[in-house]
Amino acid sequence: MNKPHVLLRSDIQNEGIVPMKYNYGFGKTDDEATEEEREEEKQINLAGLADNLYKSATQFRSARDTRYQKRNSKLNIPKHIDYVKVNFLGQFAVKDYFNAWYKHFGLEIVEVTNFGSTILFAVVSDKDQEFQNFLSSIDTLVENAKDGGDRTYSHLIHYIETFELLSSNDIIKTDIEIDGILILKVPELLINSASKDVILQQLFQYLKEHGIKYTYDDGTNILEIYVAPLLDLEEVIDNFDIFLQVTSSRGTLVRPDSFNLAKKEYGFNLINIPDFPTVGIIDSGISFNTPLKPAVIVDENLNITATPVNEDNLDGGQGHGTAVAALASLGSEVITREYLGDFTPYCKLLPIKITDQYSSYLSIIKIVSVLKEAKSRYPEIKIFTLTVSFKEHKKFNENYSNYAYSLDRFAYENDCLIFISTGNNFAAAEQYNRYHLPHFNDESTNLCVPAESLNNMTVGACAESFRNGDFSGISNGREYPTMFSRKGHYNDALLQKGEKKNKLLFKPDMVMAGGDYCLDRFKWVTVEGNASMILLSADSAESFYQNVGTSFAAPLAANVGARIQKLYPSISSSSIKALMLNHCTDKFVYSPDWYKASLIGHGHLIKDEVLFSNENKISLIIEDSLDNDEFKIIPIKLPDYLINEDLKKSNGILKITTTLCFQFLPVKDNQLGYCPVHIAFGFFKNHTHGTILQKEEDIRSKLKTSLPVWSQNARFKTRPIPYSNVQKQSFPVNVNELIDENGIFKLGIHCLVHPQLRPGEDQPYLKGNKFSIAITIEETLKKENLTGKLYDELTAINQVEVLGNLDQEADLDA
Known part of the structure; x- marks a missing residue:
């Protein structure tokens, strides 16, 4: 009971x-241990250290000279900032040495990566004299190593492995494409914020004079520039020293070829739509030409595209957000019942339209702004789905993205939970003709931004499709992770020797059904057999189609989240997440221990047990x-x-x-x-x-x-x-x-x-x-x-x- x-x-x-x-x-x-004990234990190899630092200093000076020569003096920019990336032999004690490094070297910490062993410092032109102390200490250490001298220098440099100037090539991580949006990461300077503001204002004036549109959010320090013919990105990066990274905002919903089931009627209806929880579908809109219409809230204020929120016009009208919305509202039952009969939805649907193309550029600032607007207009909303990811996968141990940071901040400030898909890796179908888990060793199988978000729920895919009959997918069973799912990007083996690791820090959080490939004459396909999922089409002439993807696993998880919210409306989004993960199991899913958590998280949700006690x-x-x-x-x-x-x-x-x-x-x-x-x-x-x-x-x-x-x-x-x-x-x-x-x-x-x-x-x-x-x-x-x-x-x-x-x-x- x-x-x-x-x-x-x-x-x-x-x-x-x-x-x-x-x-x-x-x-x-x-x-x-005391500092003296640590010194004795480490016994610095002065000769080896000097050799590394000499090479770093030589390359640094050359790179800095090149950067200075590229600057355009006609722009009259009054402030400049150099960024120095230092790789340490171990974790750098930020709290202990923040003031010391600024006092002695004029270097302010602006970014911590590699989990503490790589620090990016900033030195403004006003502190160039102090920075010379850094370079002088390097030179003195090198000289002592050569002739056995005992010249004095700052011992703060003893734990440096290498250092380098952050160059324009390091900053620009993408190619410029026509009609694109560039996301520029601006540092948060605690000490030299005034210098940063001066450069920013000069930049804004420069962009206006060149007719280049931009959006800046000072809360997240994200600048988005809309590519224009007059944009000279290299000139911007070479002269305005307030950027740590430039990336493309290209998002993707790319999926394998789908198959039309040729059903001419939908065959189901929605009934009994009382005041249920509302789920935000951050996607391509939800079509009104389907039986979902009675559950859809139309609000054009939640639209950053040029087409209406109640149109899902992707792929010639087949859509994407409509299929996602159906699974979020109706759950797996709509597939097991083959979309026949009357259904009472578990939630109302709020389309938040952020794209109307399968591969398009996404504005983080606009997306977060429209999410805040949705929360303001519908304060009861807690659950969202997001299956539109950036195209590029994350590198091993890469830092958190601007997108993930923005969504984490939104979730914290608004008590919300976004169910984010890991992104799809359909390249797997081109590489193998069998179920091959070692495929996930490759960096290309890492999840896509913003799936590394920690405050939200990241969902990968297992092979279940809820179809009747024997399972015919290529996986070893319905509960096994699919080859197109993506794994977490943390790789402990690549961390510095002796670095502290946290085995509890992994993504995805869980896996849900996403369908599976079938094997037909040594070729992977999605349209044969019963391994793919039956999905609702936005095209009433098509009605349904078959497909697979993590895009369909995330809304199934969100459906359970919405049902929990309906049953227990007073609990927080963190409680919803804790309850769901507490009822996940990995005992049915095999994957090698060394990447098990990074592939399936806490496992598959036992839906029948998470909703009730007995x-x-x-x-x-x-x-x-x-x-x-x-x-x-x-x-x-x-x-x-x-x-x-x-x-x-x-x-x-x-x-x-x-x-x-x-x-x-x-x-x-x-x-x-x-x-x-x-x-x-x-x-x-x-x-x-x-x-x-x-x-x-x-x-x-x-x-x-x-x-x-x-x-x-x-x-x-x-x-x-x-x-x-x-x-x-x-x-x-x-x-x-x-x-x-x-x-x-x-x-x-x-x-x-x-x-x-x-x-x-x-x-x-x-x-x-x-x-x-x-x-x-x-x-x-x-x-x-x-x-x-x-x-x-x-x-x-x-x-x-x-x-x-x-x-x-x-x-x-x-």
């Missing part, structure tokens, strides 16, 4: 908050917040019958699965501190704060020896890991553990702000960092031994609040 999930009132059921302190007796670490299984939601350096304990009370009754076994009588999610205001241009907040949880014995925070080797507070003390480790200060805002754990519960702890387990949560931010960047995160936790507790007894007591007895002894109204869902199911 379906029962509603419950909210655990952690504001009432808690044991207070104390300052957080790591003290687990793991022995001395690098972070506890008498033998309960999901609790915690919504709370912590300030920096706080540790909170929430006791979880478990019923006495688990100890007192004969359950026919004593080990593994329960399974507890827990997922923590939170949204954050991202830190731009800092790959290491992009997620600036560390929030983690752990399950402990029935101990107090003070006991739990003592050395683990002395007290043994961990509930299970098989679990880490914390779901994520923020113990390291000078060389921290990059943080993840999603953490998940699962473990069995034995009767003796319940007896030992008097039926009470302690859930500990703590919060810390990232220790390697630039001065002042930590201020927004010192107070009120919100988080959500989904805890699913279930009896794991044989079916005949299930007690039917867990839900009622657990809710009776804990401070809980029943969420939602199941009557509405029951009406829908009927």
Whole structure:
């Protein structure tokens, strides 16, 4: 019997908050060693260091001379900025050395990449004298290495591996195409912001004089320039020193050839459209010439194209957004029922039209602006779908894109959740004639921007298509990841030796059905057999077509998100995400361990279990917040019958699965501190704060020896890991553990702000960092031994609040 999930009132059921302190007796670490000890351990190879620095200095001076010669003095630009990219031998301590590098060398940190081992510095023309100290220190070290001299110089340079000037060629990452939009990344200078503003104003005047249209958003520091005949991009980049990167905004919906099913009538209708949640379909519009019309909200204010939002004119009228909208509103049932009969939608549909071509240029500024407009006009909206990605895949360990940053910021500021597809890699069909998972070793299979977004939900594809009959795809089964899906772009093997890694930081978050290729005479096709998906066409003469893609996996996930929102309207978007990931499993999907998470995330969603609890299984939601350096304990009370009754076994009588999610205001241009907040949880014995925070080797507070003390480790200060805002754990519960702890387990949560931010960047995160936790507790007894007591007895002894109204869902199911 379906029962509603419950909210655990952690504001009432808690044991207070104390300052957080790591003290687990793991022995001395690098972070506890003194500076002198570190120096002795490293024993700098002066000769090797000098050789690298000499080469870097020679090439730097040559590149700088070339850059200066290219400048056009007639432009009369009063300020100039040089950017120096320094690769360090290990992680650079941003917080500790920000002021030192500026004081001694005139170098201001503007970007952190390679998870802390590569720093881009800026030096304005006013600080050229201080910068000479940097070059002089390099020269002196080289001279000492040559003749064994003991000349003095700044030892700040000891951990440099190489350095170079950021040249125009480094900045321009794209070819200029006619009618394109260029996205230019502008740095955020904390110290030299006045110099940046002077150059920006000169640039704006230059663009106006040349009749070049542009849009600048000072909130995200993104400048978009619309390509025009008079645009000389090289002149702009050579003279206006406020750009870190220029990229193309070409987006793509490219997919393999589709196949018309030749159905002349749609054969289904929408009925019963009450005040359901609204899902924003960020796509190519939704056609009014389909049965979806009654569920579609038409608002031309949410349109950045030249064609109406209720027209989906892609591919000669077949469309794309219409098929996405059908899956978001009706879910997989519309395919299993072959689009026949009456359907009650799970949501209303709000088309947010951002493209009317399969390959077109996208304006990040306009897209985010129209999303803000949608939230303003329809404040109840939480769920969006986005299946329009940039064309180019991400490079291994590449920094977060402007697009991902903008969407992460939007989601955080508006309590929203965007379901983003990984992008499709249909080149796989041209390379192999079999299911070949090692294909994902290649960088070309990495996800596409903005799928690296952390606050939102990234969805890849498995081979399920919901078609009747035997599975005929090329994958090893319906639940296996497809060859056209894309993997996360993190590659730990390419990081600096000794660099801190975070195995919890991966994408996608999950996989959903996207259909699969079939094999026909050694050629992959999408139109034969039952492996592809049946999709709604915007063309009423066509009605339906067959196809595959991650574009169809994302709206299926969004459909579940919308159903959760309808059932439990009061919970946050982070709680929706936590609940969904808590009910994902990877046990049906095979992929090698070394890229399993990067390919399937937390696995495939078990839709039938995520929506409801039952008498033998309960999901609790915690919504709370912590300030920096706080540790909170929430006791979880478990019923006495688990100890007192004969359950026919004593080990593994329960399974507890827990997922923590939170949204954050991202830190731009800092790959290491992009997620600036560390929030983690752990399950402990029935101990107090003070006991739990003592050395683990002395007290043994961990509930299970098989679990880490914390779901994520923020113990390291000078060389921290990059943080993840999603953490998940699962473990069995034995009767003796319940007896030992008097039926009470302690859930500990703590919060810390990232220790390697630039001065002042930590201020927004010192107070009120919100988080959500989904805890699913279930009896794991044989079916005949299930007690039917867990839900009622657990809710009776804990401070809980029943969420939602199941009557509405029951009406829908009927």
